[in-house]
Amino acid sequence: MATGILFIISAPSGAGKTSLVAELLKRRAHIKASVSHTTRERRRGEVDGVNYHFVDRATFMAMLEQAAFLEHAEVFGNFYGTSQQWVEETLRNGDDVILEIDWQGAAQVRKLFPQSTSIFILPPSKQALRERLDNRAQDDPAVIEKRIAAATDEMSHYVEADFLVVNDDFETAVEQLIAIIAAQKCRLPVSGQEDLIADLLS
Numbered sequence: 001m002a003t004g005i006l007f008i009i010s011a012p013s014g015a016g017k018t019s020l021v022a023e024l025l026k027r028r029a030h031i032k033a034s035v036s037h038t039t040r041e042r043r044r045g046e047v048d049g050v051n052y053h054f055v056d057r058a059t060f061m062a063m064l065e066q067a068a069f070l071e072h073a074e075v076f077g078n079f080y081g082t083s084q085q086w087v088e089e090t091l092r093n094g095d096d097v098i099l100e101i102d103w104q105g106a107a108q109v110r111k112l113f114p115q116s117t118s119i120f121i122l123p124p125s126k127q128a129l130r131e132r133l134d135n136r137a138q139d140d141p142a143v144i145e146k147r148i149a150a151a152t153d154e155m156s157h158y159v160e161a162d163f164l165v166v167n168d169d170f171e172t173a174v175e176q177l178i179a180i181i182a183a184q185k186c187r188l189p190v191s192g193q194e195d196l197i198a199d200l201l202s
Contacts, residue, residue, distance in 0.1 A: 002194075004096040005184055006087070006113050007031075008161075009177075010106045011121035012154040013147045014133040016167040020121065021100050023174050028181065031096045034087055037063065040078035071101060071108035076146060080105070096181070103157035110160075117184050119177065120161035124168035126151070 011017035025033055037053040039060050048054050055063075060079050064072060072081035082099055090097050099109060106118055123129040129151055133144045158164055163180050167173040 002094055004032075004091040004094055005181075006091060006109070006116040007096065007098045007181065007184075008106045008109055008116055008118040009098060009100050009121065010103050010118065010157070010161065011167075012123070012129065012151040014129045014151070015121045015123045016132065016170065016173070017100060017121050019170070020165075020167065020173055020177060021098060023170075024098070024177050024181075027174070027178065031098055031181070032090050033098045033100065034082050034090075036101070037069075037081045037083070038078060040080075070112065071099075071105040073102055073104040073108075075102055075104075076143065076150075082109075096185075103154055103160065106157075107160065117163070117180070118161040119163045119165060119180060120158040121165050121167050121173070122155060122158060124166055128168075 009017060009021060021033060025031060035049065035051070035053055037055050037060060039055060039057045040052070042048065042052075042054050046052065046054075057079070060081065063069065063081065068083060068085070069081035070084035070087050072079060074080075080101070082101060082105065087097055087099070099105070101109070103120075110116060110118060123132070126148075130144075130148055133147055165173050165176045165180075
């Protein structure tokens, strides 16, 4: 059985990453999304085990000491981490995996999985970014200002990714993500068609 492909999707807060990934998962059932652990407070409408595994700081630190995370980062005073065991098992089962993580986590994962595919999502403008953060009404004004201030540095890391998607039109951005994934599934030598090729050339 061919192993799955690891896709890393990163973006500054407010670029639409979460909405794009959610739509992508609806259209491509073979892709599994990793659910990160976080110490962040649960927002309205979020479900434990679906959006995140919500844990307290002590639990997170214990998991960190046990080397349970493939990557982890502190963002705006909250910790986030990706389960290494879940990712490795899912890939071995032949399923593709999406990690929806920030640029710091993406850099860590690329070192451990150099064959992974990284995608960076940008907003069409800083003004659009601010409007999206204001409109989602999930953070107080002080937190929004922190996110805006951090966005310039975060966006500068787009050069570290393999692909760039600008989320100006939502449908176009989704289609671009689907196209990237389809292309990587056909890429040699990770196409998973080694047995077929061996038979054809024998």
